[in-house]
């Protein structure tokens with residue numbers, strides 16, 4: 001991932017990230033920011049829900065939005081399904097202090113709604129001058145449930161700002177086959193983003209367009225690659241009035257069977273290693289990953305094989321990608337992975353990954369390392385390098 005320009009901090013202090021702030025007094029007029037005084041936002045802050053199945057590209061869309069926000073101040077809530085908050089790590093560098101992370105569980109039922117309320121209370125404090133809040137839901141969250149939660153909020157500073165559903169255009173049919181209910185979820189959306197247009201190809205994209213139009217008539221759908229959605233489309237988006245998609249208020253407010261939710265069928269495992277991973281071992285694990293293991297994300301430390309970089313790893317279905325990036329200064333050299341799937345054997349996954357840790361006492365990399373892959377490690381890294389993307393156009 002390229003390093004985007006960070007957003008300016010909305011406030012000099014960091015009350016949101018530190019978690020120490022009390023909801024501040026409502027002030028009017030101006031708020032202090034790094035660029036001087038700026039008008040305090042009048043009226044409730046729109047809260048946009050960014051949803052989509054595991055690996056569809058929600059974080060990619062969000063990061064694009066943050067890079068292209070051009071002065072719009074965006075507060076971000078990230079909801080990871082696993083205990084290691086990979087999404088929060090991926091987004092954190094871009095939003096300064098206005099990021100909060102709701103970890104380990106699906107926002108729609110596992111996470112306490114009052115926690116979300118408290119975060120929204122802070123993010124919509126007029127002193128922060130935030131124009132819009134985006135909630136990136138976990139890949140297993142139920143959109144209807146999230147809309148309900150927001151509509152139920154009695155915080156007068158919050159208004160529901162619409163739901164954007166990100167779809168993996170290349171995996172759409174495969175995912176719908178496994179989860180026929182997903183088509184119906186599109187109906188709640190105000191905008192459908194058909195991401196990964198590059199992987200879907202022209203014909204595939206036309207088929208997904210048609211399927212979405214059938215599942216969610218009248219809902220606009222835009223095809224993009226690498227989440228490059230025109231920011232105005234999202235930031236200016238208004239929810240469609242009294243009905244949300246094809247759902248009426250009554251539908252939205254009706255109780256739902258939580259047991260039927262997607263995340264009831266999925267499970268997550270976390271893996272952390274302090275010893276570097278052996279590239280060949282890890283590739284053997286990834287090449288042979290169990291069918292039900294749909295999503296893997298995190299960072300890998302290959303130690304002396306490439307001391308300068310950590311490797312972002314993303315697996316979505318059979319898709320696999322590594323993204324090397326320089327270790328952030330002072331970062332602890334760890335491998336941290338979240339694995340999400342149906343019917344996964346967590347212990348077996350943990351043992352298989354533990355077996356991939358290096359055991360030969362390879363020297364710990366130093367900060368002064370050149371960052372290049374060690375020549376004698378190159379053959380071992382070939383398997384990994386096959387899955388490194390060429391720089392984006």
Ligand SMILES: Nc1nc2c(ncn2[C@@H]2O[C@H](COP(=O)(O)OP(=O)(O)OP(=O)(O)O)[C@@H](O)[C@H]2O)c(=O)[nH]1
Nearest residue numbers: 054055056057058059060139196225226227314321
């Ligand atoms: N080729 C291609 N890859 C993409 C595109 N968009 C995202 N990706 C890759 O797809 C993988 C998953 O993207 P994320 O943005 O992390 O997906 P997500 O929906 O946030 O994932 P979860 O939070 O786990 O549900 C990453 O490796 C991305 O780089 C795209 O348009 N084309």
